[in-house]
Amino acid sequence: MELDIVSLSRLQFALTALYHFLFVPLTLGLSILVAIMETIYVMTGRVVWRQMTKFWGTLFGINFVMGVATGIVMEFQFGMNWSYYSHYVGDIFGAPLAIEGLMAFFLEATFVGLFFFGWDKLTQVKHLIATWLMAIGTNFSALWILIANGWMQNPVGAAFNPQTMRMEVNDFFAVLTNPVAQAKFVHTVSAGYVCGAIFVLGISAWYLLKGRHVDLAKRSMTVAASFGLASSLSVVVLGDESGYLSNEHQKMKLAAIEAMWETEPAPAPFTAFGFPDQDARETHYAVHIPIVMGLIGTRSLTEEVPGINDLVKRAETRIRQGILAYDALESIRLAGSTTHLDPELKQAFEANGSELGYALLLKRYVDDPRQASEEQITKAAWDTVPHVAPLFWSFRVMVGLGMLFIALTAAFFWLSARHRLEQHRWLLKLAVLAIPLPWVAIEAGWLVAEYGRQPWVIEGVLPTAMAVSNLGIKTLLLSIAGFVAIYSVLFVVEMKLMLKAVRQGPELEPEQVPVVTPTLASVATRQPLYAPAE
Template structure:
């Protein structure tokens, strides 16, 4: 396989995935914020809350459309750019995607039109129910997608069948209740709620700074402050749970995030700052806080966090074992009834994927020398500097979000959130930060899994389709141009909607003190 084709295939999928995920978190969070806002309207009957719900619903609609359009492209890429991946694990990976389409996507499609156009055709309570169903469908979509992605990180409930030469489901319940998928879902959804809260907080702050739509902005900011504080606290707590899940299922990813080159005495300290050096396999200028990593990763004072060097030695052992499994599979192809080879395969089956790593260097893994096996074992180490710094930037933004929403909640409780201008400016400039953290989080999840498409099962370089570099460059340029155009359109629509404001005729029934209410135009 041409390494350039592999890199370009990864680049194309990364670009489309990261672009798609610009829209997903805002959709996840705004959907439930609309439920909260409309619930207040139903309970109080105050028209201002109907205006608030419809305004943010308009921005939700713009974002929703772009999210659906960009998400469809990604699913097609599994067949076009990752055909061997689809063949090898399609029985497992395809099921959550199919359920997502049947359950969640159809649920959204059914109710989203009623939500946008049913305001004057349904009772208040019925419309609230519709809005809730849209929010439920949106979050169920995330659930099934993350079940699929979680299986890529921790391929439980499936096994390789030497008769079909494919991975097949052995326990669908284990696929559904995969601990990695559960941790990723709650963490990702909470991050989406933070994203939407900052968006609402920042746009409301813009209105208050300009003295426009004060009644809408103050109430929107109050909802955003409460919802955002709860969500930002959840992100940190659930992020900690995700880290704990890595201890059992993805030890190399955890070690790379912490630049832990060697196993430290328990409980391990956490490195706040340092310069990971891949050449010397050390972390220079490390600033470490004792015990913290051990407590987070193992929930104990005596649990070890295994270092990368020790994990590489384990990978070396698994590659050697996997070569035995590979040899047994090759012999079972010739004689499927060979009982001795079947028994040999069963003994080493869990390491078959590690033998496939050797195919990056030699056509037949059975021909690999001990020196090649030892060198290949280091391929399981991801990009340590990128992992190390991405996590720290993401974590810093997470704690910053807690501080931001704590101040917002305090000011809203004191009824001073509309007059504290320094905070309003801070809220406005903070709008992009959750997106930065979320994109870094996905980079951590996917780059940290390398060199695997399916952790421990299928190397990335074997998962691609037989494409040319020219074809991939053509589609990358095409997608970039198309998505760039869509991004411009979406931003213009968002800005136009925000400028228009929440009222149909730009008339604010609650203008800022000292301003003159807009007068209707008469002939």
């Protein structure tokens, strides 16, 4: 029953996170693109750039509102569905979330209002500053969330306190400068920039195919192609950094992504294709590219990348050390002192305390890890292996789409430089069809990041099965159904609003309304002096 509760709790959080992250990447990308367009408007004074800023800003606003509505609920789930997690690591995890709310979200929300309602109340320069602060606030919001998430992948700057039975911060600067968090932030934000660029590229291509708003579409495509190409290339570079850090801090995740069952001689090859078989513990019909994984994972030609089987053996050793830590912790608890620890007990715990989380993996099989059999220790060690096939294919989908985005943005960048954006209709159609693909790549990337961490909710510290609240199955099923229904309605509303805004197109600025010179005939027939807007 406990495992069912864990699975349902994971499913609920995964579904709400998936819905929420449909909105986040586009918000990140459009915020910067809108700021770039307004900067060009202020520098050139050309009204078409102001028109572009307002149009794409409207789409940004719709998406921003939906992102806020779906994101707030996720933070409440930590208390509802993951109460032991909140108790165990709340001192560390809560700080970035609080800073995100106080520093980033307020900044973002304030300047969103100035962006939409300040056009006729602020000078051009002041409004531009508000727009850039809105974009910066959006990115700050992602920064603090990803610092919290990066700590879950690589828990630094904190230690377990046997007196309070909680993880506590001992170096907040280490939490902020966590290399995994920093790499995750720049990689995720760059992916959002690609999402925004492909979105603008696709909508603009649709306008060119329809012969509507041609000037706006061409300029938008020029900005999107340039920005998207730079962002797509940065995603590749930053993804390489993530791979290197995974080999340092999450070796099992990297081995599962590669479906690497045995440790390969250095430098390890990259598996371009294959069919992982977890039951047989091998990968069928594997196609290898020599050296590449060694370079990605170790940045050397001499260091090995450990395989799954060797990592399971290491996990067994760590579980045994964790049992010693668990035994020392129980002795501390029996001593009953909450103000002073016996030096010998403290020393006994500290000798193996870093492996306490591995002993907790045994809770799935036995109440007291000290009573675990050899068979149970072996099972717990194999529990550290996530499901390989979903990770293997998700990673390759993400990488393949990343290569497509580089090719697509490069093609339009080249056509833009030659002033031939509308020359190849098949390429414009491809850009329209590519609009949903960044979301596919991004969701695949999050599957790799989060599913690859299992069975840990905090890598090496707290197993997912121990982090959940004591809720009933019916309660979880009801809440999942409610979230899916409400979020689906919000998604439909979002799509309808976005499609309506795109079909209507940008509003003409007063300077762009064509004036019809009055004639004697027009006055006599009372014809309007202004032609109707498109």
